[in-house]
Amino acid sequence: MAKPKVLISDELSPRSIEIFSERGCDVDFKPGLKPAELRAIIGQYEGLAIRSATKVTAEVLAEAKKLKVVGRAGIGVDNVDIKAATARGVVVMNTPFGNAITTAEHAIALMFAVARQIPEANASTQAGKWEKNRFMGSELSFKTLGLIGCGNIGSIVADRAIGLKMRVLAYDPFLSDQRAAELGVEKATLDQVLERADFITVHTPLTEQTKNILSRANLMKTKKGVRIVNCARGGLVDELAVRDLLVSGHIAGAGFDVFTVEPAKENVLFGTPNLVCTPHLGASTVEAQENVALQVAEQMSDYLLTGAVVNSLNMPNVSAEDAPKLAPYLDLAEKLGSFAGQLTDTDIKAVSIEYEGQVAALNIKPLSQVALMGVLRPQLDTVNMVNAPAIARERGVDVAEVKHERDSDYHSLIRLSVTTEKYTRSVTGTLFGGKHPRIVEIKGIEIEAEFGQHMLYITNDDKPGFIGRLGSLLGEHKVNIATFHLGRDTPGGSAIALVQVDQPISPELLTKIAALESVVQAKVLTF
Ligand SMILES: NC(=O)c1ccc[n+]([C@@H]2O[C@H](COP(=O)([O-])OP(=O)(O)OC[C@H]3O[C@@H](n4cnc5c(N)ncnc54)[C@H](O)[C@@H]3O)[C@@H](O)[C@H]2O)c1
Numbered sequence: 001m002a003k004p005k006v007l008i009s010d011e012l013s014p015r016s017i018e019i020f021s022e023r024g025c026d027v028d029f030k031p032g033l034k035p036a037e038l039r040a041i042i043g044q045y046e047g048l049a050i051r052s053a054t055k056v057t058a059e060v061l062a063e064a065k066k067l068k069v070v071g072r073a074g075i076g077v078d079n080v081d082i083k084a085a086t087a088r089g090v091v092v093m094n095t096p097f098g099n100a101i102t103t104a105e106h107a108i109a110l111m112f113a114v115a116r117q118i119p120e121a122n123a124s125t126q127a128g129k130w131e132k133n134r135f136m137g138s139e140l141s142f143k144t145l146g147l148i149g150c151g152n153i154g155s156i157v158a159d160r161a162i163g164l165k166m167r168v169l170a171y172d173p174f175l176s177d178q179r180a181a182e183l184g185v186e187k188a189t190l191d192q193v194l195e196r197a198d199f200i201t202v203h204t205p206l207t208e209q210t211k212n213i214l215s216r217a218n219l220m221k222t223k224k225g226v227r228i229v230n231c232a233r234g235g236l237v238d239e240l241a242v243r244d245l246l247v248s249g250h251i252a253g254a255g256f257d258v259f260t261v262e263p264a265k266e267n268v269l270f271g272t273p274n275l276v277c278t279p280h281l282g283a284s285t286v287e288a289q290e291n292v293a294l295q296v297a298e299q300m301s302d303y304l305l306t307g308a309v310v311n312s313l314n315m316p317n318v319s320a321e322d323a324p325k326l327a328p329y330l331d332l333a334e335k336l337g338s339f340a341g342q343l344t345d346t347d348i349k350a351v352s353i354e355y356e357g358q359v360a361a362l363n364i365k366p367l368s369q370v371a372l373m374g375v376l377r378p379q380l381d382t383v384n385m386v387n388a389p390a391i392a393r394e395r396g397v398d399v400a401e402v403k404h405e406r407d408s409d410y411h412s413l414i415r416l417s418v419t420t421e422k423y424t425r426s427v428t429g430t431l432f433g434g435k436h437p438r439i440v441e442i443k444g445i446e447i448e449a450e451f452g453q454h455m456l457y458i459t460n461d462d463k464p465g466f467i468g469r470l471g472s473l474l475g476e477h478k479v480n481i482a483t484f485h486l487g488r489d490t491p492g493g494s495a496i497a498l499v500q501v502d503q504p505i506s507p508e509l510l511t512k513i514a515a516l517e518s519v520v521q522a523k524v525l526t527f
């Protein structure tokens with residue numbers, strides 16, 4: 001197998017290059033590419049490793065014909081168009097914990113810097129002014145810290161702040177009472193945080209709900225003398241309002257690591273008194289950069305080389321241990337999906353995927369996604385394993401996954417049923433020898449067949465003479481039969497033939513097959 005090629009387009013620790021190489025990937029390190037330069041070369045790569053500088057836009061993804069994975073060495077993925085990546089089947093992963101401590105420490109550092117005006121005092125002292133009376137600070141002990149967002153970073157900030165003897169309030173709609181109690185924080189509404197906090201720090205992602213969460217109106221609800229820290233994302237806080245309130249003295253100090261537009265070469269906040277700024281340094285420690293570089297390189301290599309998925313934002317996780325076990329089932333699930341999809345000519349209303357035996361004990365999410373992809377692909381070229389669930393949702397297809405605990409004749413079975421307005425059809429398969437996909441049942445009729453490249457699916461009335469007529473017709477058209485499998489519900493009832501042939505079946509020949517006596521339906525299937 002050729003080595004997967006990975007591009008690192010941001011300043012990642014050299015540890016990432018070592019890991020990619022050790023794991024068997026070819027790696028190019030080209031930080032600082034301009035968007036046009038990235039678009040020009042991205043077509044060569046299966047993996048793209050980034051931090052926050054590279055913008056993985058829909059335009060970049062459109063050129064990324066071979067791309068399988070984008071790995072964010074860090075947390076925020078707002079620089080990646082996840083919807084466009086999903087539509088193209090590109091897995092997006094991040095490293096959600098690698099820089100959390102470092103960023104929480106930066107938030108605490110900004111709180112101290114703002115409370116004691118350290119940058120200004122430093123500049124004044126080094127300018128020989130010795131302004132001892134100018135810099136009157138505020139203690140953190142026994143003050144109230146209001147957190148907006150109490151996830152990975154917010155909860156570490158809470159822990160450190162409690163260590164500093166602060167009282168901590170947290171506004172986070174997804175924070176459970178139990179977790180709040182474990183952390184020792186008081187759950188609060190946003191208004192309670194605004195009204196009671198001496199310090200407010202934000203730790204949410206930037207979403208439609210959190211955008212401008214510290215708006216001018218909300219900032220006006222805060223206590224006079226409040227200090228604000230944004231070490232999460234630009235856009236969470238109204239920068240112009242903070243400037244005005246710093247100037248008026250309502251806000252006593254503000255610490256900003258992130259800005260609405262980055263790199264922030266200029267900003268409305270700059271030059272305002274009692275403001276401390278850093279250039280998005282939250283994650284910039286040796287320790288955090290080693291962590292995220294190592295993690296992203298391991299995660300991306302694992303995905304490219306084994307199919308293991310960890311910390312993905314658009315795919316279910318598959319552990320490195322599960323990946324090899326799942327591989328043959330992925331093949332089976334995709335083929336069953338494709339089989340059912342190729343037999344479906346009308347609108348699909350529902351798809352059900354049932355698992356029985358050993359396969360039911362595995363992580364079935366990826367299997368269901370690949371089965372769904374197989375079902376939808378004959379109708380939609382752009383469907384892939386990553387976007388299949390979203391496409392099914394958009395089309396109103398009801399997807400059900402069922403695990404059965406009952407015993408079966410096979411060590412594992414996957415049954416896929418497709419419901420349209422007219423009927424529900426099912427196809428069931430298993431693995432022979434642990435790796436060879438086989439069909440074992442179609443529409444409740446037992447049949448045993450492999451999936452071949454060119455296949456004929458025929459339903460017919462179970463009457464003498466059919467096999468001879470079909471064999472003669474194929475022979476006349478120089479089509480060689482590789483395998484021939486038959487099944488029927490009752491003698492003289494409905495029968496199914498699955499015929500694997502060595503040559504493709506032309507539309508003309510298919511019409512003749514369909515016209516043979518006792519044939520009900522004939523279809524060409526390809527795998
Ligand atoms: N400055 C930096 O260098 C730096 C470094 C790392 C992370 N970050 C940023 O820090 C932020 C937090 O990261 P994290 O790892 O803690 O993320 P996280 O996902 O662990 O936590 C985010 C929390 O925000 C909460 N939340 C979501 N919507 C909310 C809302 N409307 N109101 C209140 N809370 C809401 C969530 O419930 C969650 O608990 C992210 O924006 C991330 O990009 C910045």
Ligand SMILES: O=C(O)[C@H](O)COP(=O)(O)O
Pocket residue numbers: 051052053073074075076077099280281282283284
């Ligand atoms: O979301 C993150 O992980 C931080 O914003 C860090 O960004 P960086 O990797 O560009 O420093």
